[in-house]
Amino acid sequence: MPRNPGITDEMIIKLYKEGISYKEMLPIVGLSDRAIRNVLYKHGVKMNREQSSGQPRKHKVNEDFFKIWTQEMAWVLGLFVTDGTINKQIHSISFTQKDEKILRLVATCMEADYVLAPAAPTRLTPTLIINSKEIKQDLQKLDITPNKSLVVPFPDVPDEFLPSFIRGVIDGDGWVDHEGYTMNITTGSQLFAEGLLFVFESWGFYSEITKGITKAGNPFYRTWVKGKEHLLKLAEIIYKYEIGKYISYKRLNMSQHSKEQMLFLEHLLNDKGYEILNKL
Template identity: 70%
Template sequence: MPRNPGVTDEQIIKMYKSGMPFKEMIPIIGLSDRAIRNVIYKHGIEMNREKQSGQPRKHKVNEDFFKKWSHEMAWVFGLLITDGNISGNSHCISFAQKDEKILRLIAKYMEADYVLGGTGPTKLTPTLLINSKEIKSDLAKLGISSNKSLTVPFPRIPEEYLPSFIRGVIDGDGWVQRNGYVMNITTGSQSFAEGLLSVFMNWNLRSEISIQNTRKGKHVYRVWVKGKYNLPKLAKIIYNDATDNYVHIRENLCLYV
């Protein structure tokens, strides 16, 4: 059973020390239970008795995070829908981002241990791992489950928290032109794209959808906001409730605030 590309011994040890159960480590790492134990033994890490007896131990996370709306929850929710992954065969939720500042902020908001794994698209992208059956269940109640990329609906977001949700969506799958007044969000879900368009139109922004076909014959939807009056307006809407330590992450859009 070969190890998944990009997964190092150091990452395996971090997952183990975080308290992640072996059954959740196996699909991420690509090794058997015994092979994972051998890595841990090789580095002289003392085996936890709960692990030896098969009793899983969870790493720290606020399991009530998605039970109550807040601006922080809405932002993380937007990121999860666009750039996150919900495992179909475990309770693992992951966020892949090249910019670790975003991952650290997610961990801070969710009161989670900062556990990284090599599970990004190239196996090299920093990926934050969250393991919780309760959180996965709460996300399902919000309409989000595994294999969501092509079918995810636009969720029902309380109007107060909609700007923070859109900010998360842009940070997940958005692109902002550095020297112009153009922004787009890419998604494989027509329903989600139409929901975004409706939000932007309700905010009186100049917005449209374009459709592109992939080599495999699937549709990719891009939702655009354009114009030197519309981009500053969008920025002011979505950053109105952003905290000071967050504002500088999406610098291209922040220039318009």
């Protein structure tokens, strides 16, 4: 059973020392539990009996996080719909983002230990891993399932929490032009694109869906909001609630035509507690 491309002995040792069981390592490294033991034995790594028995690793997380709607839960759910993955083989989920600050904010919201998957040639972008059967099941109750990218529906989000959910979606997979005139969200799911369209139109924005085809031949959809006045209003709606002391460049781009908004954001950025989330 060959190991997965790019997986070194050092990576296997690092995973083991972080408390990951053999069972959890199998899909990551591609080796059998016996082969993993041989690697650890070769390097003189002291082995833990409970960990070797396949018990799940013990990392802190609020397992009730997706049971109760809050602004933070809605934001994290929006991020997960766009940048999250449910592992089919083990009870874990993951978030992938270029900027680790947003992953740290997710971990803070979920009261989770900050555990990143080891870098590998096939995974260069930071990935936050959260192990929890309960959280995986709660996401599935919200119709978020493995292999969701092409079929995920728009979740039944209460109106009170829609702005934070949309903010999470935009933070995850949105694009805002530097001039602040257009915004779009890209998804492989037509159902999700249509759900976004319904929300934007209900908020009074000019919105439309365009369709394209990837190099692999799969369809993708972009839901647009156009016009600087509409983007200003969108920013007012989705950034009403502060979630962590971070300001994304997308928020800056949306708000640039409002002197009042830009002065407000400049004031926040002068506060040492705030940082800009670079291009997500």
